[in-house]
Structures are given as structure tokens and as C-alpha cells.
Amino acid sequence: MKNLPLVLLLVLSSSLFAQDTEENFIKEKKGNKGKMYVIWGWNRGYYSDSDITFKGDDYNFTLHDVEARDKVTPFSIKKYINPKNVTIPQTNYRIGYFFHDNYTISFGVDHMKYVMHSYQTVKIDGEINNGTIYDGVYNNDDILLTQEFLTFEHTDGLNYINLELNRFDNLNELLKFDTGFMEVNLTEGIGGGIIFPKTNTTLMGSERYDEFNVAGYGLSAKVGLNLTFWNHFFIQSDYKVGYINMDNIRTTASKSDSASQDFTFFETTFMLGFRFQLIKQD
Numbered sequence: 001m002k003n004l005p006l007v008l009l010l011v012l013s014s015s016l017f018a019q020d021t022e023e024n025f026i027k028e029k030k031g032n033k034g035k036m037y038v039i040w041g042w043n044r045g046y047y048s049d050s051d052i053t054f055k056g057d058d059y060n061f062t063l064h065d066v067e068a069r070d071k072v073t074p075f076s077i078k079k080y081i082n083p084k085n086v087t088i089p090q091t092n093y094r095i096g097y098f099f100h101d102n103y104t105i106s107f108g109v110d111h112m113k114y115v116m117h118s119y120q121t122v123k124i125d126g127e128i129n130n131g132t133i134y135d136g137v138y139n140n141d142d143i144l145l146t147q148e149f150l151t152f153e154h155t156d157g158l159n160y161i162n163l164e165l166n167r168f169d170n171l172n173e174l175l176k177f178d179t180g181f182m183e184v185n186l187t188e189g190i191g192g193g194i195i196f197p198k199t200n201t202t203l204m205g206s207e208r209y210d211e212f213n214v215a216g217y218g219l220s221a222k223v224g225l226n227l228t229f230w231n232h233f234f235i236q237s238d239y240k241v242g243y244i245n246m247d248n249i250r251t252t253a254s255k256s257d258s259a260s261q262d263f264t265f266f267e268t269t270f271m272l273g274f275r276f277q278l279i280k281q282d
Contacts, residue, residue, distance in 0.1 A: 032098040032168065034279035037106075039094040039236065041271025042080075045070040045112040045158070050263035052116075052152070053126075054203065057256050061126025061138060063145070066261075071113040071155055087111060087156065092269050094164075097278070102168050110160040110240075110267065114197075116152040120145050132204050149204060152259075154197040156210075160218045160244070162193030168226065185226035187236065192219045195244055201251045201259075209252050216246035216262075224269075232275050240267040 049065040073079055073089040080089055094108025124143045128134045134149065143149070166189035172179055195218050200210045220242030228234040242265050249259040 032101045032275075034277060035098045035275050036278040037096050037098075037104075037234075037273050037275040039092065039096075039108070039271045039273040041092045041236070041269050043090045043092050043110065043112060043267050043269045044072065045090065045114070046266040047114060048264040050261045052259055052261040054251065054259045055257070056130070056252075056254070058130040059126070059128040059204075061124055061128060063143070063150075064123040064125070066122055066145075067117045067120055068114050068263075069117065071115050071153075090157065092271055094271075096164075096166065098168075104164075104166045104168065106164045106166060108162065108164070110162065112154075112158040112160065112265070112267065113156075114154040114158040116145070116150070118145060118147050118151070128204070130204065134204055147202070151200065151202040151208075153200040155200055156198040158244075159196040159198075160193060160220070160242075161196055162191045162218065162220065164189045164191035164220075164222075181230050183226075183228040183231070185228065187224045187226050187238065188222070190219075190221045193217065195246050197246070197249070199249055199251070201249075203251050203257070206252050206257075209250060211250060213248070213250045215249045216244065218242055218244045228275065234273045234275060236269075236271045236273060238267075238269045238271075240269065241265070242267070 047068045047070075049067055051062055051064050052066050053062045054060070070090060079085050090113050091111045092108065093111075094106050096104045096106030096108075098104050121142050121144050123140050124138045125140060127137050166187055169186045169188075171177075171184040171186055194214055195216045196212060197215050198210060198212045199215070200208065202208045220240050222238045222240035224236055224238030226234055226236040243262070244265060245262040247260040247262075249261070251257045251259050
């Protein structure tokens with residue numbers, strides 16, 4: 001019995017602490033305006049067939065309906081977690097700011113990868129006159145894309161550097177259900193930016209070329225689901241569709257050689273993030 005006052009004091013203190021924590025949690029939960037967030041994650045990319053035009057001093061030809069895929073890195077701690085290797089997988093990183101409870105502006109990079117399928121047969125139009133076995137005039141002819149003729153990859157990568165305007169809708173409030181410490185948000189967004197690829201190319205026996213270059217622009221729209229825990233930590237998955245137009249792809253060390261293509265893409269992402277208050281609300 002002599003310990004009863006101490007027990008009552010502990011119970012009362014814990015009750016008040018829990019109530020205070022819950023009140024602070026609810027108070028902090030009221031608005032997003034003034035918050036910032038950072039995101040890191042990974043993606044898969046899917047690309048439409050595209051026509052690719054190659055131009056140089058002694059050739060000008062177009063390959064039609066060329067197929068391509070992304071390049072998934074097998075999972076390992078060394079390749080996915082080690083900071084030295086963060087650009088080996090297909091990754092996404094982004095920083096954003098809530099200028100309104102429901103709207104954010106964000107800047108980020110979609111580090112996708114694009115690999116042309118080798119040994120596919122496509123149609124070719126144009127002319128080649130560079131003293132190789134490929135010399136000739138082509139008019140909707142078939143050609144096998146051997147590695148000796150062409151290797152064409154944006155693998156370090158197909159870098160879409162973009163700004164996005166995003167909307168967050170709290171489904172807990174809209175659908176009037178309580179998930180306690182977890183917030184369920186529907187996200188939508190539109191974006192645009194430049195394409196800054198490092199294109200790995202060998203063309204008709206030329207020396208391999210692999211340098212970064214501003215090649216064109218991209219536009220995109222997305223929808224996704226965001227699960228935020230304790231107002232700060234979140235996981236997010238997006239479905240993004242977009243259009244990429246690259247009219248200035250470097251293919252050799254000579255500036256007179258270039259390629260151009262445009263295509264649509266579909267991207268799926270899985271990301272981890274952290275949200276924090278930058279500017280206190282009034």
C-alpha cells in the first residue's frame with residue numbers, strides 16, 4: 001500500500017503523456033503547408049517502339065519501329081544500398097515543398113535506362129556512303145540490327161531531370177476513416193524537363209561513344225499512393241506516363257554525327273521518403 005501513491009503517479013503521468021502525444025500528433029497532422037520532403041527509390045521503365053534517325057557527313061538513314069527495354073540490376077546490398085553504386089540501378093530521387101496543404105512543387109531525376117534490342121529486324125530508309133559493307137540506298141528494306149552494325153543504349157542513363165506540380169489528397173479525411181498513426185494519400189502530378197542521357201553507341205564500326213549530353217525534353221503525368229507514418233516517414237508508389245523527344249543524341253566523337261528519336265514511356269516506382277516542417281504555419 002505504501003507504493004500506491006507512486007503507482008498512481010506513474011499511471012497519471014503516462015496517461016497525460018499519451019494524451020499530450022496524441023494531441024501533438026493531431027495538431028501536427030492538420031496541415032502540410034510549409035513542409036518539405038525528400039524521396040529516394042527505384043523504377044521499372046517500358047517504352048514504345050520508335051523511329052531512330054542517324055545523320056552524319058556520309059549517311060542519313062532511319063530505322064523504323066525499333067524495340068527497346070529497360071535494364072534491371074539484380075538486387076544486392078552492394079549495388080542498391082552502397083552510396084558509391086547508387087546510379088547502377090534504375091533510381092528516382094526528388095525533393096519537394098508543400099506551398100499549400102494539398103499542392104507541392106518538386107525537383108528530381110528519373111534515372112531510367114533504355115536498351116535497344118540487338119538482332120531485331122526492322123525497316124530502314126535512307127542512304128549510307130561511308131565505305132563500309134552497309135553502303136547503299138535503302139527504301140523500306142529489312143535490316144538485321146547486329147552489334148557490328150549498331151549498339152544503342154541510354155544506360156547511364158535515360159536521365160529525365162524534371163520539375164513536377166503535385167497534388168496530395170488525404171483519403172482519411174475524404175472517406176472519413178481513421179488509420180491512427182498512418183495517413184493514406186492519393187497523389188497526382190504533371191511534370192516536364194530535359195533529357196540528359198549518357199548514350200552508349202557504336203555505329204558501323206566506329207569507336208564506342210559514351211558521354212553525357214542534353215539531348216531533348218520530356219513531359220509526364222502520374223498518379224500514385226502515399227502512406228505516411230507518424231507524419232514524417234512514408235512509402236510511395238507511382239504510375240507515370242510520359243513522352244520523350246530527343247533530337248540531339250550524340251553517337252560518335254564527331255559533332256557532325258547525331259541521332260534523333262521520340263517515344264512514349266510508362267514507369268512504375270517504389271520510393272521511400274521523409275517529410276518535415278520547414279516553415280511553421282500561422
